[in-house]
Amino acid sequence: MEMKDVLVLLTNKWADWEAAYAIAEVNSVPEYAVKTIALDSAPKVSIGGVRAAVDYELSQYRDFSRAALLILPGGFSWGESKHEEIAAFIAKAIEAKVPVAAICGSTIFLGRHGFLDKVKHTGDDLDLFLKEPGYGGKDFYVAAQVVTDKGLITANETAAVEFAYEIFKLLKIDEPAELDRWFDNFKRGMARECPE
Numbered sequence: 001m002e003m004k005d006v007l008v009l010l011t012n013k014w015a016d017w018e019a020a021y022a023i024a025e026v027n028s029v030p031e032y033a034v035k036t037i038a039l040d041s042a043p044k045v046s047i048g049g050v051r052a053a054v055d056y057e058l059s060q061y062r063d064f065s066r067a068a069l070l071i072l073p074g075g076f077s078w079g080e081s082k083h084e085e086i087a088a089f090i091a092k093a094i095e096a097k098v099p100v101a102a103i104c105g106s107t108i109f110l111g112r113h114g115f116l117d118k119v120k121h122t123g124d125d126l127d128l129f130l131k132e133p134g135y136g137g138k139d140f141y142v143a144a145q146v147v148t149d150k151g152l153i154t155a156n157e158t159a160a161v162e163f164a165y166e167i168f169k170l171l172k173i174d175e176p177a178e179l180d181r182w183f184d185n186f187k188r189g190m191a192r193e194c195p196e
Contacts, residue, residue, distance in 0.1 A: 003031060004068035005033055005035045005067050006026050006067075006068055007036075009089075010038045010044035010052055011075055012044055012075075013077050014044055015047055015073050015105075015157075016046035018104055018160050019160075019164075021163070022071065022160075025182075026167065029173045031068075036053065036054050037056040039086065041054050047075060047076065058085055064098050067093065069099050069101060069170065071101045072101065072103070072109070073103060073106065074106050075104075078106055079105060083109065086109075094115070099151040099170055102152070103154070103163050104157035105157075107122070107124070110154070111123070111134070112132040113134055116140065116154070119152050120142055121141060122142050122143065122145070122155065124156045126138070126143070146159050146163055161187055165179065
């Protein structure tokens with residue numbers, strides 16, 4: 001079986017913690033390889049100061065049959081630029097039936113570019129979406145930690161664990177019972193208080 005790419009699209013000041021749970025587990029299974037992708041080949045520095053090398057430039061990645069998923073971590077730069085080249089790349093990925101997982105500020109970016117107009121979705125707050133002139137998905141907004149619909153996963157900034165869990169289910173990285181155990185451990189902790 002051919003290994004598939006799980007692409008993590010990096011911008012400057014990307015939110016390193018938001019995709020951390022997901023990529024650590026996904027990269028540990030033989031079916032997938034986590035690869036970074038960005039507008040250019042310059043390393044991208046996260047909010048936490050992590051300097052990440054870039055595996056692919058957007059313009060170099062043309063064979064979407066190699067991609068299993070495109071992950072968009074949040075970060076400060078989603079609101080600082082229109083990133084038209086990134087929007088065009090996402091449109092190509094969606095057209096090629098590559099699922100997209102977005103969290104925090106990247107969900108607003110998707111809304112700004114019309115990707116959420118007919119898809120159930122969530123994000124940090126509906127009011128943030130409504131400030132975007134290109135957003136037409138108000139009727140599809142759901143106030144939730146994470147929402148999965150039509151090959152699109154969206155999550156708010158406090159939902160890194162839920163975000164990872166939905167990614168694991170989508171990619172089928174383990175048996176459902178194991179994934180449920182992982183989720184329970186990371187949401188409630190491995191050490192539980194004993195009842196008195």
